[in-house]
Amino acid sequence: xxxxxxxxxxxxxxxxxxxxxxxxxxxxxxxxxxxxxxxxxxxxxxxxxxxxxxxxxxxxxxxxxxxxxxxxxxxxxxxxxxxxxxxxxxxxxxxxxxxxxxxxxxxxxxxxxxxxxxxxx
Amino acid sequence: xxxxxxxxxxxxxxxxxxxxxxxxxxxxxxxxxxxxxxxxxxxxxxxxxxxxxxxxxxxxxxxxxxxxxxxxxxxxxxxxxxxxxxxxxxxxxxxxxxxxxxxxxxxxxxxxxxxxxxxxx
Numbered sequence: 001x002x003x004x005x006x007x008x009x010x011x012x013x014x015x016x017x018x019x020x021x022x023x024x025x026x027x028x029x030x031x032x033x034x035x036x037x038x039x040x041x042x043x044x045x046x047x048x049x050x051x052x053x054x055x056x057x058x059x060x061x062x063x064x065x066x067x068x069x070x071x072x073x074x075x076x077x078x079x080x081x082x083x084x085x086x087x088x089x090x091x092x093x094x095x096x097x098x099x100x101x102x103x104x105x106x107x108x109x110x111x112x113x114x115x116x117x118x119x120x121x
Numbered sequence: 122x123x124x125x126x127x128x129x130x131x132x133x134x135x136x137x138x139x140x141x142x143x144x145x146x147x148x149x150x151x152x153x154x155x156x157x158x159x160x161x162x163x164x165x166x167x168x169x170x171x172x173x174x175x176x177x178x179x180x181x182x183x184x185x186x187x188x189x190x191x192x193x194x195x196x197x198x199x200x201x202x203x204x205x206x207x208x209x210x211x212x213x214x215x216x217x218x219x220x221x222x223x224x225x226x227x228x229x230x231x232x233x234x235x236x237x238x239x240x241x242x
Contacts, residue, residue, distance in 0.1 A: 003198070004190065004198075005190050006197045006198065008196065024197075026199065027173045028171050028202075028221070032173065051148070052148045056195075066123075069125065072128075074129045075126040076153065077124070077125075078148050098219060
């Protein structure tokens with residue numbers, strides 16, 4: 001099978017739903033996921049894993065309990081496992097997530113925003 | 122400890138050596154590494170792991186034995202474990218690698234280009 005390069009813009013053009021990461025690549029048992037986010041997500045943590053955020057376009061603030069981290073385009077941040085966080089974006093922001101396959105978007109805070117099992121784009 | 126966002130441009134400005142990935146972040150037992158590349162690397166494979174390439178700036182061609190994959194800025198590719206590959210960049214290209222900690226740049230083809238143990242930036 002001839003695999004092709006994965007183009008972030010092309011993939012991002014294929015969906016518009018917010019806070020719903022789409023899988024675009026797999027590396028070992030990890031997934032690369034694209035997401036569009038806007039507004040405030042819920043507080044949650046991932047007890048089993050770190051979670052990497054890369055901002056492709058826009059501005060993302062990751063609230064932690066003691067402080068907050070602002071990420072602009074071309075910046076990344078790794079939320080350590082078990083650390084409560086809440087992503088917030090005033091304007092629509094496009095991000096790339098890297099995390100183990102099966103990682104649920106709301107972590108330990110299952111509710112209406114929970115997206116059980118992200119889809120492949 | 123208050124962690125900060127990691128800015129790719131700021132980190133890239135801190136080194137100029139080619140084909141020598143620098144670690145900028147850790148997620149579980151994986152490393153995110155920045156590298157500047159230009160010219161032709163050697164054929165090699167990583168028998169133990171997939172390897173993710175993300176092009177931040179420039180153009181990278183990954184030669185595989187049967188075909189080649191061209192990546193432009195904003196594109197990524199995952200070389201499957203055990204697959205021989207040779208990265209080539211005509212002009213200087215800036216990339217982000219994601220791979221397990223301890224992954225050696227030349228994989229199974231140890232030689233003068235081998236960088237045992239990437240350094241943290």
